[in-house]
Amino acid sequence: MAYTTIKKPSDYFNTVTWTGTNDATTSVTGVNFQPDFVWIKNRNVADDHTLHDAIRGSTKTLFSNSTGAEGTNTESIQSFDSDGFTTGNHRGTGGNAGNLMVSWNWLGANGTASNTDGSITSTVSANTTSGFSIVSYTGNAGVSETVGHGLNAPLGMVIAKNRDDIQDWRIYHKSLGTNQFINFNTNAAGTASTVWQTASFTNDVFAIGDNSSVGGSGNNIIAYCFAEVKGFSKFGSYVGNGNADGTFVYTGFKPAMLITKRTDAISDWRIWDNKRDTFNVVDGILYPSASNAEGTETFGDFTSNGFKIRTSSADYNASGGSYIYMAFAEEPLVGDNPATAR
Numbered sequence: 001m002a003y004t005t006i007k008k009p010s011d012y013f014n015t016v017t018w019t020g021t022n023d024a025t026t027s028v029t030g031v032n033f034q035p036d037f038v039w040i041k042n043r044n045v046a047d048d049h050t051l052h053d054a055i056r057g058s059t060k061t062l063f064s065n066s067t068g069a070e071g072t073n074t075e076s077i078q079s080f081d082s083d084g085f086t087t088g089n090h091r092g093t094g095g096n097a098g099n100l101m102v103s104w105n106w107l108g109a110n111g112t113a114s115n116t117d118g119s120i121t122s123t124v125s126a127n128t129t130s131g132f133s134i135v136s137y138t139g140n141a142g143v144s145e146t147v148g149h150g151l152n153a154p155l156g157m158v159i160a161k162n163r164d165d166i167q168d169w170r171i172y173h174k175s176l177g178t179n180q181f182i183n184f185n186t187n188a189a190g191t192a193s194t195v196w197q198t199a200s201f202t203n204d205v206f207a208i209g210d211n212s213s214v215g216g217s218g219n220n221i222i223a224y225c226f227a228e229v230k231g232f233s234k235f236g237s238y239v240g241n242g243n244a245d246g247t248f249v250y251t252g253f254k255p256a257m258l259i260t261k262r263t264d265a266i267s268d269w270r271i272w273d274n275k276r277d278t279f280n281v282v283d284g285i286l287y288p289s290a291s292n293a294e295g296t297e298t299f300g301d302f303t304s305n306g307f308k309i310r311t312s313s314a315d316y317n318a319s320g321g322s323y324i325y326m327a328f329a330e331e332p333l334v335g336d337n338p339a340t341a342r
Helices: none
Strands: 011-018 026-029 037-042 049-053 057-063 077-081 085-086 101-105 113-115 122-127 134-137 145-148 157-164 171-172 180-183 206-209 220-227 233-238 248-250 253-262 271-275 282-285 297-303 306-309 322-332
Touching: 011 026, 011 253, 037 077, 101 271, 122 145, 134 145, 157 233, 220 233, 253 297, 253 306, 271 282, 282 322
Parallel strands: none
Antiparallel strands: 011 101, 026 085, 037 049, 037 101, 049 057, 057 077, 077 085, 113 122, 122 134, 134 220, 145 206, 157 171, 157 220, 171 180, 233 322, 248 306, 253 271, 253 322, 282 297, 297 306
């Protein structure tokens, strides 16, 4: 599908930072839209990454660094609002007084639709302009089932979690190869399995095996699906060169947010963004696979057209090492509002 050019990426994805107050409620604004998927981290303390979406409901929590089943917390996110969201006084989402907080926010459809494209009927909130959808379905332990994602485009990445059971998060990434998956909540390398049936992926569906993490019988599953959109999002891979003058990766835009993971060796996921690091070198690190507080670790530069690694660390740039990434734009490289260096 030829997506409409996105002139202002922050209308579809945006990072917001704020300071905790201990108030009963906090209105977090500046998102620029009513988010359908909100991912929050307390930067000052070791606390879970909390993931919320509009299909499951604002108070329903999952943690990217945990195998735990879905929970309910009325002191986490209480509502999704026109320019952000309202959070209670839970430390992980609202922050204690003085805590520095960050959220990464995506726009879906601000509504849902039933999707019957797959063998399993799904409920979908899909934004075909930005290539992002939230997909909810019930597993039936079939050997090979398909689930409609609503994007009418090839998928670059799927992040899925069994909401009912203690299970690993499972990730499909287009660069990993046939039927390979990787976990979000661990530092493990990529693994070949029957979690995904990639030969049956189409512009309309993704395909799952009988693995209980994505297809447990009667289990409710949530999946966050991403299709690549030129000038807005990129899901790719690179090979390290083992040099402090590291690999340059072209994305076609200046990144607003970047997640990386080494796939051929044990290594944590890393997440970077343009609101915590407003100038180069980018070094404010958080780990989607761990609850650690924010640390400092030199990574590299966000450039007008991609990212440049400036370390020989094996977590980012081992000689011959294999890495995947997902990236979203601050500014596109070309168009009415072209990116500039920072």
